[in-house]
């Protein structure tokens with residue numbers, strides 16, 4: 242089922258939690274709502290669900306205006322960060338619950354319930370836990386059961402609010418891969434709230450980046466990461482190094498140095514260039530060609546990569562990620578003077594907001 246969010250605004254008292262938000266989610270997509278704490282992600286999810294009502298704007302489900310419809314009439318399934326499974330019920334009964342409480346005329350018979358629950362437990366790969374109680378499960382298993390329970394009533398839309406937020410990093414990583422695979426099997430339109438950039442990039446078909454109640458950008462993971470529409474998006478999605486300067490003749494002039502940025506940029510006195518840590522070449526200071534000078538302060542080995550901390554002559558710190566092999570071929574060490582060559586710079590006017 243497609244979801245169209247049209248010009249949604251929401252106040253809590255004088256506080257503007259959502260400000261004219263419009264998003265189109267095609268049927269079958271897995272979309273991440275990504276943004277810092279307090280930007281309105283959960284409020285938007287609750288409005289889609291019908292747990293909260295907007296001051297203005299509309300929610301269309303498969304083209305039909307659902308704005309005034311009760312949560313029970315919207316056919317949505319939920320998974321929350323702390324989804325309380327019923328402690329006194331087995332895993333099987335937890336998953337069966339939504340089917341058992343259906344009005345009699347829609348309720349499947351016992352045989353059908355057994356079949357459906359078993360199928361769902363296989364889908365979340367936990368059939369062997371059917372007779373356990375929630376207290377006998379790990380956190381990751383509980384969230385998978387919560388998902389099976391949400392899917393039992395065959396919702397047309399699945400809403401997930403930081404479903405893996407309470408789990409440790411390794412389990413989180415496993416579960417987001419698993420969620421992606423699961424979604425590829427069942428294709429239910431899903432909206433996934435997260436403040437974790439990596440999670441959004443890895444799991445979703447498209448990402449809605451939100452900030453202060455507004456949509457900053459909507460795009461595929463590659464689009465928002467490689468072509469951020471605003472400085473906020475550039476700085477929120479992954480690490481960046483900032484270079485302040487002026488743009489003239491297709492170059493960003495940083496102090497006495499000029500970095501080519503392409504002819505498409507209008508001349509401006511106040512610009513800021515964004516370069517991600519892996520978008521630099523590092524060369525010895527006396528290498529031919531132009532670059533920015535810097536000094537290596539620290540080299541931290543992380544598997545095959547080296548994270549290099551550098552200082553510019555003005556004291557500003559930079560972070561560069563480079564293959565350790567490349568560093569050793571170049572013979573670069575802590576304390577060495579180097580020339581930094583950005584391979585890619587995104588330039589914005591210097592009057593726009595950045596992520597904190």
Ligand SMILES: Nc1ncnc2c1ncn2[C@@H]1O[C@H](COP(=O)(O)OP(=O)(O)OP(=O)(O)O)[C@@H](O)[C@H]1O
Pocket residue numbers: 253256258276277278279280281282283284285436
């Ligand atoms: N019922 C409410 N009454 C008053 N203010 C609220 C209410 N619900 C949310 N807010 C405020 O609206 C803003 C958006 O909240 P929301 O929970 O949607 O943010 P979020 O992006 O999901 O944040 P987080 O990642 O921290 O959960 C916050 O500043 C929050 O304090």
